[in-house]
Amino acid sequence: xxxxxHHRLHSSALVRLLQQWMPAAQGRGRxxxxxxxxxxxxxxxxxAVTLSRAVRATDDVVPTSVxxxxxxxxxxxxxxxxxxxxxxxxxxxEGRPAAGRPQRSRxxxxxxxxxxxxxxxxxxxxxxxYLAAQKQIEARTAVVRAQVRxxxxxxxxxVRPLAALDAVMEQVMAPREQRLWGTLAGxxxxxxxxxxxxxxxxxxxxxxxxxPARWKQPGGWLHAFERDLQALLQAEIDVRLxxxxxxxxxxxxxxxxxxx
Numbered sequence: 001x002x003x004x005x006h007h008r009l010h011s012s013a014l015v016r017l018l019q020q021w022m023p024a025a026q027g028r029g030r031x032x033x034x035x036x037x038x039x040x041x042x043x044x045x046x047x048a049v050t051l052s053r054a055v056r057a058t059d060d061v062v063p064t065s066v067x068x069x070x071x072x073x074x075x076x077x078x079x080x081x082x083x084x085x086x087x088x089x090x091x092x093x094e095g096r097p098a099a100g101r102p103q104r105s106r107x108x109x110x111x112x113x114x115x116x117x118x119x120x121x122x123x124x125x126x127x128x129x130y131l132a133a134q135k136q137i138e139a140r141t142a143v144v145r146a147q148v149r150x151x152x153x154x155x156x157x158x159v160r161p162l163a164a165l166d167a168v169m170e171q172v173m174a175p176r177e178q179r180l181w182g183t184l185a186g187x188x189x190x191x192x193x194x195x196x197x198x199x200x201x202x203x204x205x206x207x208x209x210x211x212p213a214r215w216k217q218p219g220g221w222l223h224a225f226e227r228d229l230q231a232l233l234q235a236e237i238d239v240r241l242x243x244x245x246x247x248x249x250x251x252x253x254x255x256x257x258x259x260x
Contacts, residue, residue: 013235013239014232014235017232021187021191021194071155072252075151075155075248075251075252078152078155079248081151082144085140085141085144086237088140089141092136092137092140092233093230093234094230095133117212120216121196121212121215121222123188123189123192123193126225127188127189130185130188131185133233134185134233137236137240141237141240144241145170148244149166149247152166152247152248155251162251162254181236184236187232188228188229188232191225192225192228195228198221199220199221
C-alpha cells in the first residue's frame with residue numbers, strides 16, 4: 001500500500017502555488033519529472049534498501065478479525081486529532097505579530113505618531129514572522145505525525161507495518177525535505193518584490209499618486225502580499241500533513257481489508 005501517490009505529489013497546493021509565482025521565463029521549457037525518478041535521486045543505496053524492506057513488510061500481514069471495532073474506533077479518533085491540529089495551525093497562519101508595548105501618553109495628551117507604513121514595506125519583519133510560523137508548523141506536524149504513527153501501530157496488529165513504513169519514510173526523506181523548506185522564505189521575498197513592482201508599474205502607467213496608507217487595504221499591494229504569505233503557510237501545512245493523512249487512509253483500508 002503506497003502512502004504517497006503520484007497524483008498527490010504532483011498536485012500539491014504548494015507546487016501549484018510556486019509554479020504560479022514563478023516568472024514566465026523561468027517556467028518555459030520545464031519538463032514533467034517522474035516522481036519515481038525524482039525520488040531515486042533523494043535516496044542513498046542504504047535508504048532504498050531500508051525503504052524496500054519496509055514496503056514489503058506491509059504485504060506480509062496475516063488477516064485477522066481481532067480488535068476490529070477497537071481498531072476502527074482508534075483510527076477514527078486519530079483522524080479527529082488531525083482535524084483538530086489543522087484548526088490550531090489555521091490560527092498560526094492567520095496570526096499577526098504581537099503588538100509592541102504601548103507608548104506612554106504624552107503629558108499634554110497630544111496623540112502619538114501613527115505607525116509608519118513604510119516599515120512594513122521591507123521584507124525583514126515579514127520574514128521573521130514567516131519563519132516563526134514555519135517553526136510552529138514544523139513542530140506541531142512532527143508531533144501529530146508521531147502520535148498518529150503510534151496510534152496506528154496500537155490500533156490493530158495488522159497495520160503496524162504501515163506505521164513502521166512511515167517511520168522509515170520520515171527518516172530517509174527528512175534531510176532533503178528540510179533543505180527544501182528552507183528555500184521557501186526566498187520565494188516569499190521574491191513574491192513581495194514582485195507585488196511592489198506591479199504596484200509601482202501601475203502607478204507609473206496611470207500617473208497616480210502613491211498613498212502608503214492604502215497599501216494594506218483591500219486592493220493594496222501589501223494586502224495582496226499578506227494573502228500570499230498565508231497561502232504559502234497553508235500550502236506547507238497541507239504538504240506536511242500529507243504523510244499523516246496517507247498513513248491514516250492506508251491503515252483504514254488495510255484494517256477493513258483484514259477484517260472482511
